[in-house]
Amino acid sequence: MKKSISALFIAAALIFSATTVFAASGSSLFSSEGCIACHAINGQGGSVGPDLSHVGSKRSLSWLKTQITNPGAHFAAGTTANINGQSYQAIMPGHRHMAASKLNALASYLKSLK
Numbered sequence: 001m002k003k004s005i006s007a008l009f010i011a012a013a014l015i016f017s018a019t020t021v022f023a024a025s026g027s028s029l030f031s032s033e034g035c036i037a038c039h040a041i042n043g044q045g046g047s048v049g050p051d052l053s054h055v056g057s058k059r060s061l062s063w064l065k066t067q068i069t070n071p072g073a074h075f076a077a078g079t080t081a082n083i084n085g086q087s088y089q090a091i092m093p094g095h096r097h098m099a100a101s102k103l104n105a106l107a108s109y110l111k112s113l114k
């Protein structure tokens with residue numbers, strides 16, 4: 001009985017640290033992939049594109065992945081996109097060749113922003 005309880009604690013600790021690392025790498029990708037030049041999160045970043053501080057509360061994980069790889073699927077290039085009550089020229093570059101592991105980490109990070 002005692003043994004299974006400590007095993008449970010170890011499992012919980014592992015899951016916790018794995019999620020923390022996962023989230024950290026998504027936020028560093030947001031800088032290293034250049035998103036931050038156009039998008040702000042919690043007051044940090046550019047304003048060419050919409051603020052993403054709460055994007056996870058309105059977009060699904062799969063929507064976010066599509067936006068990163070192929071934004072034209074949502075907003076035709078060159079048209080005006082109305083997002084959060086503001087108008088943006090749809091100029092976001094597609095990141096078609098982003099490795100799946102990076103795409104998953106970045107999209108999961110955005111999904112966590114509520």
Ligand code: HEC
Pocket residue numbers: 030033034035036037038039048049050051052055059064067068071072075081083084088089090091092093095106110
């Ligand atoms: C050159 C500027 C630019 C860069 C770089 C850029 N974006 Fe965008 N992004 C935009 C613009 C402008 C829009 C508005 C719609 C469009 O262009 O598709 C947008 C829209 C979005 C949206 C939809 C927001 C909403 O509220 O629905 C998400 C999510 C997003 N971008 C994520 C990213 C991520 C992640 C990266 C980095 C991999 C990135 N963007 C890189 C300019 C940019």
